[in-house]
Amino acid sequence: DTEVTQTPKHLVMGMTNKKSLKCEQHMGHRAMYWYKQKAKKPPELMFVYSYEKLSINESVPSRFSPECPNSSLLNLHLHALQPEDSALYLCASSQAGHSNQPQHFGDGTRLSIL
Amino acid sequence: AQSVTQLDSQVPVFEEAPVELRCNYSSSVSVYLFWYVQYPNQGLQLLLKYLSGSTLVKGINGFEAEFNKSQTSFHLRKPSVHISDTAEYFCAVSEGGTSGTYKYIFGTGTRLKVLA
Secondary structure (H helix, E strand, C coil): CCCEEEECCEEEECCCCEEEEEEEECCCCCEEEEEEECCCCCCEEEEEEECCEEEEECCCCCCEEEEEEECCEEEEEEECCCHHHCEEEEEEEECCCCCCCCCEECCCEEEEEC | CCEEECCCCEEEEECCCCEEECCEEECCCCCCEEEEEECCCCCEEEEEEECCCCCEEECHHHCEEEEECCCCEEEEEECCCCHHHCEEEEEEEEEECHHHCEEEEECCCEEEEEEC
């Protein structure tokens, strides 16, 4: 069983739609991450939140907007996406402030842009 | 900046045979190393981690890895594989950022295919 829960599991949207991806964890982790993963590639880091503040933005286009409303929730708001944004979006969490703490991943949201 | 190299993109192996998946890293400072497995349509699951201490690390599902500082390697091994081990395997090193934030540097992954 995954301890990081992502919804929805699948999402199909048009290029003009607005949608949100959600991620929830109850492990008391204060670092949360969004990744984008294309087929047969490793995950690419998009954003990192530490203690509910955005600490890393890997030059992600503004059509992706992250939000961390509390220590258990992480959202990714999507608007005007492009076909190349179709991918598996993974959320992860870990203890904050320690480089030796492993990240725990959810099962992802598979996003398809029409 | 650190980097992680997984030279083998695919490794085919027969069921019940041993397997080794290779991972090399580049770092001049203390490293924390991780192996993850990803089954189809799932997220990444932690197999094992090296933080410090014993260089032989045992993980879940019968996997183990050996940290070799002189060769900057962290190869993953299993003495006898099962069909269910067919998956993508990622090696990662933890890298420090600003304000105590850390991120992973992933290798490109190795697809293990176990043949009957």
